[in-house]
Amino acid sequence: MAIVGPSGIGKSTLLRILGGFIKPTSGEVRLMGKKVTSPTPKIALIHQSIATFPWLTALDNVKLGLKYKKLSKEEEDKIARKMLEVVGLQGFENFYPKQMSGGMRQRVAIARALAADPLVLLMDEPFSHLDELTAEGLRQEVYNMIFNEETSLRSAVLVSHNLTEVLELSDRIFVLNNRPASVVGEIKVEMERPRNPKSKEFQQYLDELYKLLTPIPKKIKEDGKND
Amino acid sequence: MEKTIDLFLDILATLATLGRVFITIVLSVVTGWLLAYGAIKNKIFENIYISLAEVFESVPVISFFPVVLIFFVYEIGGGLGVELAVIFLVFTAAVWNIWMGIYQAFKTVPEHLVETVENYKLGFLGKMSKLYIPFSVPRIAANLIPSFADALFYITVSEVFTVGVRTYQVFGIGTLISNYVAEGDYGDALVALGIFAVFTTTVTLLLREFASYSVDRYGLDTEDTHLALKRGRFRVRYSSRLSSAKAPLVKLAKYVNRPISRRPRDAIEDEEKRRSFPWGKLGAGIGILLLFAMAYSAFLVVRNVTPSTWAYLFSTLPQDLVEIGVDYLRVAVISLASLVIAIFAGYWLARSHLAERIVIPIIQSISAFPAPAYFPLLYGATYPAVFNLLHGYTNEFYVLLLGFISTFYYVFYSYWLGVRNMPHEYWELMDNLKLSFWQRMTKVVIPSAFPYIIAGLSSTVNSAWGGLAIGEYWPDIYNNYNLEVRTGLMKELAIADANGQLALVGWLSLIFAIIVVAYSILFTRRLMDLARKKYVAEEGIYSA
Numbered sequence: 001m002a003i004v005g006p007s008g009i010g011k012s013t014l015l016r017i018l019g020g021f022i023k024p025t026s027g028e029v030r031l032m033g034k035k036v037t038s039p040t041p042k043i044a045l046i047h048q049s050i051a052t053f054p055w056l057t058a059l060d061n062v063k064l065g066l067k068y069k070k071l072s073k074e075e076e077d078k079i080a081r082k083m084l085e086v087v088g089l090q091g092f093e094n095f096y097p098k099q100m101s102g103g104m105r106q107r108v109a110i111a112r113a114l115a116a117d118p119l120v121l122l123m124d125e126p127f128s129h130l131d132e133l134t135a136e137g138l139r140q141e142v143y144n145m146i147f148n149e150e151t152s153l154r155s156a157v158l159v160s161h162n163l164t165e166v167l168e169l170s171d172r173i174f175v176l177n178n179r180p181a182s183v184v185g186e187i188k189v190e191m192e193r194p195r196n197p198k199s200k201e202f203q204q205y206l207d208e209l210y211k212l213l214t215p216i217p218k219k220i221k222e223d224g225k226n227d
Numbered sequence: 228m229e230k231t232i233d234l235f236l237d238i239l240a241t242l243a244t245l246g247r248v249f250i251t252i253v254l255s256v257v258t259g260w261l262l263a264y265g266a267i268k269n270k271i272f273e274n275i276y277i278s279l280a281e282v283f284e285s286v287p288v289i290s291f292f293p294v295v296l297i298f299f300v301y302e303i304g305g306g307l308g309v310e311l312a313v314i315f316l317v318f319t320a321a322v323w324n325i326w327m328g329i330y331q332a333f334k335t336v337p338e339h340l341v342e343t344v345e346n347y348k349l350g351f352l353g354k355m356s357k358l359y360i361p362f363s364v365p366r367i368a369a370n371l372i373p374s375f376a377d378a379l380f381y382i383t384v385s386e387v388f389t390v391g392v393r394t395y396q397v398f399g400i401g402t403l404i405s406n407y408v409a410e411g412d413y414g415d416a417l418v419a420l421g422i423f424a425v426f427t428t429t430v431t432l433l434l435r436e437f438a439s440y441s442v443d444r445y446g447l448d449t450e451d452t453h454l455a456l457k458r459g460r461f462r463v464r465y466s467s468r469l470s471s472a473k474a475p476l477v478k479l480a481k482y483v484n485r486p487i488s489r490r491p492r493d494a495i496e497d498e499e500k501r502r503s504f505p506w507g508k509l510g511a512g513i514g515i516l517l518l519f520a521m522a523y524s525a526f527l528v529v530r531n532v533t534p535s536t537w538a539y540l541f542s543t544l545p546q547d548l549v550e551i552g553v554d555y556l557r558v559a560v561i562s563l564a565s566l567v568i569a570i571f572a573g574y575w576l577a578r579s580h581l582a583e584r585i586v587i588p589i590i591q592s593i594s595a596f597p598a599p600a601y602f603p604l605l606y607g608a609t610y611p612a613v614f615n616l617l618h619g620y621t622n623e624f625y626v627l628l629l630g631f632i633s634t635f636y637y638v639f640y641s642y643w644l645g646v647r648n649m650p651h652e653y654w655e656l657m658d659n660l661k662l663s664f665w666q667r668m669t670k671v672v673i674p675s676a677f678p679y680i681i682a683g684l685s686s687t688v689n690s691a692w693g694g695l696a697i698g699e700y701w702p703d704i705y706n707n708y709n710l711e712v713r714t715g716l717m718k719e720l721a722i723a724d725a726n727g728q729l730a731l732v733g734w735l736s737l738i739f740a741i742i743v744v745a746y747s748i749l750f751t752r753r754l755m756d757l758a759r760k761k762y763v764a765e766e767g768i769y770s771a
Contacts, residue, residue: 021655039658050769051652055674055761064670068661102769116660129769 002158002166005176006213011159012048014176015122018157019043031119041068044113048125050105052097058084058108059093065115083111086150088141103134110142114151121146121156127165139165143193163209167202168195175212185212233415237403237422244386244399245426247314248321248378255322255374256367259329260360264351267333271515280326283319300395309395316385321378328370332363361445368441371434373637376595379427380633380693388724401600408603411706420601428592435588532730540734547738550716554699557715558691561630565638565687566680573643574672587643594636599697602629607705626712630694634687641683645676650768678758685755692743696720 003011016022018029020036020043029036031043039045044065052061062080071079084093087107097105106126113121126142127135146153160166166173167189175185187208191201266273299312336358344358386401387394396402400423407416532540576583606625614621653675657667673680700721701710712718716739723731 019659021658039655041659041661045655045659047652047655049652051650051656052767053671053674054763054767056670064662065660067663067666098766105769
């Protein structure tokens with residue numbers, strides 16, 4: 001599923017509430033019926049600014065996701081290598097992030113998140129710092145990557161400004177708008193995968209999204225002043 | 228009535244001391260602007276200036292003592308000579324942070340702003356007043372707190388110094404406290420310390436406000452790129468921005484962000500230079516003159532020392548090396564203790580915003596309060612208990628303690644800054660991946676803060692030398708007790724000073740300077756290069 005909305009509306013905040021990083025002032029988040037009160041590896045966050053540790057190799061970066069499980073070194077190594085393979089980075093295990101492109105670094109971050117056996121993946125504009133060609137390539141692969149049979153993932157929540165990206169990847173889209181922010185619409189995307197952005201159906205969904213995202217006109221008071 | 232006069236005297240003496248500190252700071256800032264401008268305009272001057280500054284920065288103030296004695300006290304003489312000697316000593320303690328900060332600021336003025344002032348054909352004064360000086364204000368403000376602390380540390384011991392049988396002193400709080408303690412007038416000494424503490428705390432808090440204000444007023448939005456990462460998680464206004472407020476960060480910036488090399492616009496500038504005042508040539512001239520003056524003074528020193536004195540000096544070399552070895556051991560103990568405490572306390576503070584908002588200003592205020600001023604009283608109050616516990620090692624303990632309290636601040640503050648400047652994504656990841664405390668420390672926090680730790684340790688090592696210089700030989704520290712270690716180069720230096728053996732003082736200072744510089748080149752810089760190459764947390768965040 002995806003969350004879209006104008007800048008500053010609170011999409012990333014909502015994502016962090018879902019992950020237990022920020023406590024909601026009201027309401028609660030539940031995962032498999034259990035209340036989420038703090039960050040957990042079961043809900044993994046992928047950052048907009050691609051975050052890797054420059055002093056660790058790709059393999060060691062991925063191993064960090066396994067630390068909480070307290071596995072043996074051999075097991076850690078095996079799982080981390082498998083996850084790098086899942087994201088297409090076989091052969092790059094000993095590379096440092098600085099030696100990798102932005103797209104490769106984001107794959108490392110995804111592999112690290114997947115290594116922790118998450119049930120939910122939260123993705124905060126994960127492709128926004130990549131050039132369009134790389135982002136396009138990664139988008140095509142990411143669905144198969146994260147819902148691979150090797151992973152434990154059941155759901156992914158994507159925050160994005162890129163409506164094409166959202167329609168390509170999501171089955172449900174929640175649109176946030178207004179101040180204070182509220183969900184102004186929910187769209188169920190029932191297109192077959194892989195989705196073709198040039199298809200008529202895709203364009204219809206796009207139009208629907210644009211309508212929901214169009215700025216709400218401000219009310220004009222009787223004296224003519226803005227509300 | 229007498230009490231009122233005493234109080235008045237204390238306040239006057241505090242103002243005199245603070246006045247001296249501010250004179251040195253103003254001098255540092257003004258000379259810093261001119262030197263930095265010369266450096267950005269002329270490559271030769273820049274190379275000489277920066278190399279010399281880096282060397283002098285790593286040499287403790289004590290090494291300047293012979294120069295001070297020979298030149299100011301003997302050549303100029305009288306009250307003025309002593310006054311200038313004190314100001315010069317303090318100047319050498321405070322100037323480097325400020326000079327380096329200004330140079331770094333001038334080197335990193337954004338290209339588009341430089342092009343704009345070039346475009347409007349602003350002259351030297353125009354460029355300085357409209358661009359370079361305002362741009363350097365946040366960095367100067369940020370460096371005022373550590374420079375103020377450094378200057379105060381040395382001023383309280385510089386106000387009174389003895390050479391042979393003669394004691395030289397100027398009016399100030401350091402002299403006053405020293406006299407009170409010497410006369411056994413501990414109550415008055417405490418009152419004077421209290422008044423001094425009120426002033427230093429007020430000044431430190433004002434400097435914090437000024438640093439914060441200057442970033443808001445003169446900082447560029449674009450400077451915030453790495454700080455912006457913290458938005459939403461840390462209260463940047465409270466400490467982080469000010470946090471640039473520390474020498475190690477400036478040093479770090481010097482290493483992490485290498486100053487941009489000669490810019491293409493310089494080609495056009497060369498053409499412009501022919502028509503304007505030749506600042507570049509003037510800079511080169513000053514640089515060459517400086518080198519010549521140093522070479523000439525070295526020549527004079529060598530010529531004036533007789534062969535028999537040289538023979539004597541060389542014969543002391545093996546013992547000198549043993550003594551410096553023992554001192555390095557002390558410095559290592561002090562640095563290690565500071566580091567271990569800093570690593571835990573710094574992390575805890577960076578995690579707890581409330582504690583941080585309370586504790587950091589307190590630590591800053593305490594660190595600005597010079598240890599040598601209150602140390603005799605601390606010594607007097609605790610000596611019996613410590614002696615019962617440590618017996619023969621009591622003095623060693625006090626010397627290490629003085630080193631520690633003079634220096635802990637640097638590594639602590641630097642490390643804390645490193646932790647605070649960690650990208651917020653790392654905090655979220657550590658929480659998300661449920662890393663244990665040790666995993667956090669070893670995999671993320673310490674590597675992230677590594678460049679800061681190295682910069683802080685380097686400052687710590689230098690300040691620890693200052694502490695040893697004062698503590699290893701302190702006759703009549705309190706009630707006829709002498710604080711004195713068995714072996715140590717700093718003790719040897721102090722005794723040679725006290726006996727007026729200037730040749731030996733010069734010789735020991737020279738050996739010391741050579742070893743300190745070699746240590747800096749072989750050890751500190753290598754670690755700094757490693758930090759720059761591998762441990763820059765900002766590089767772990769990819770934001771195209």
